[in-house]
Amino acid sequence: KAGVTQTPRYLIKTRGQQVTLSCSPISGHRSVSWYQQTPGQGLQFLFEYFSETQRNKGNFPGRFSGRQFSNSRSEMNVSTLELGDSALYLCASSLALQGPGYGYTFGSGTRLTVV
Amino acid sequence: ELKVEQNPLFLSMQEGKNYTIYCNYSTTSDRLYWYRQDPGKSLESLFVLLSNGAVKQEGRLMASLDTKARLSTLHITAAVHDLSATYFCAVDGGNGNDMRFGAGTRLTVKP
Numbered sequence: 729k730a731g732v733t734q735t736p737r738y739l740i741k742t743r744g745q746q747v748t749l750s751c752s753p754i755s756g757h758r759s760v761s762w763y764q765q766t767p768g769q770g771l772q773f774l775f776e777y778f779s780e781t782q783r784n785k786g787n788f789p790g791r792f793s794g795r796q797f798s799n800s801r802s803e804m805n806v807s808t809l810e811l812g813d814s815a816l817y818l819c820a821s822s823l824a825l826q827g828p829g830y831g832y833t834f835g836s837g838t839r840l841t842v843v
Numbered sequence: 844e845l846k847v848e849q850n851p852l853f854l855s856m857q858e859g860k861n862y863t864i865y866c867n868y869s870t871t872s873d874r875l876y877w878y879r880q881d882p883g884k885s886l887e888s889l890f891v892l893l894s895n896g897a898v899k900q901e902g903r904l905m906a907s908l909d910t911k912a913r914l915s916t917l918h919i920t921a922a923v924h925d926l927s928a929t930y931f932c933a934v935d936g937g938n939g940n941d942m943r944f945g946a947g948t949r950l951t952v953k954p
Contacts, residue, residue, distance in 0.1 A: 761941065771931065773941040784941055818885060828935050828942045830893075831876050834886040 730755065732835035734819050740841045746807040749838045753800050753821030760802040761832060762794060765816040774817075777802055778825070809842045816840075845870045845936050849945035856922045856952050864948045866915040866932035874935035875908050875915045876942065879928045886931065890917075922952045 733752040741747050753760050762774040773786035777796035794804040800821075806813055816839050820832035846869040856862055866875070874893055878886040890899040892908035892915060899906050903926065905918045915932055933944045 763944075770946050771933075771944040773943070776941060786941065820886075828874070828876065828933075831888050831891045832942060833888065834878075836885045 732819055732821050732833050734817075734835035734838050736838060737836065738839045738841075740843060741809050743809055743811060743842055745809050746805060747809060747840060748803055748805045749817055749819075749840075751802045751804075751819030751821075751835060753802070753819075754833055757821035757823055757833075758800050759822040759824055759829075760796055760800065761820045761822070761828075762802070762804050763818045763820065764788075765818060765837075766814075771818070774804065806840075811842050814840060814842045845872075845934060845943045847932060847934050847943050847945040849930075849932055849948050852946055852948060854948055854950045856919070856950065858923055858952055858954050859921050861921065862919050864917040864919070864930060864932075864950075866917070866945055868913050868915075868934045868943075870937075871910070871913070872934045872937055873910055874937075876933045876935075877906050877915070877917055878931045878933065880931065880947070881928050889930075919950070922950075924952050924954060926950060927952045 735750045759778045761776040763771050765771045775794050776784040780796045791807045796802045816837045818837045819835045822832050848867045877889040880886050890906040895910040897908045903920045908915045929947045929949045931944050931947045933942045
């Protein structure tokens with residue numbers, strides 16, 4: 729069965745630009761979470777969506793936003809990119825109705841480099 | 844706020860040796876997860892521990908959970924080079940909160 733699919737795998741953007749990342753969860757999974765991973769801060773929670781509703785949000789500025797569609801696919805957007813936004817962005821999906829439940833399955837990630 | 848602490852952060856082992864990675868967390872939670880990450884790769888689920896006293900084993904790795912002590916351990920038996928990776932523990936924040944990760948333990952197994 730297909731895993732969590734993230735596109736694109738790599739992105740290079742210039743400061744001030746905006747970027748949209750996409751995530752398709754495992755079929756049947758309705759919960760999608762996003763994490764940012766950097767060497768300095770580790771894995772940090774961005775937000776969680778369930779049935780098109782954002783249920784939980786991490787401590788990130790408003791430049792980071794997301795949404796979920798009726799087919800559970802999710803996108804996250806970062807506007808006015810800063811150098812510090814360079815990171816691996818990981819999407820994870822879960823069967824649980826709330827929280828990670830029996831655990832998240834992670835996608836391969838999108839490596840964003842801001843220059 | 845839920846805090847998750849792993850130690851050690853770096854671990855260099857000889858092949859064939861045993862060692863334990865510790866994961867402490869600050870609030871009550873019955874669910875703890877272990878993940879493995881290879882360089883440049885995503886996170887691979889290793890174990891899901893869902894209750895106090897849970898013990899899971901897969902190959903040379905064994906994980907346990909003591910919710911009263913708020914402690915999980917990942918024990919490595921007779922390490923081999925293929926186990927070299929970064930290992931993360933993560934705790935379910937509960938009440939609809941997110942999963943919080945430890946900083947990770949970078950394990951290097953030397954021949």
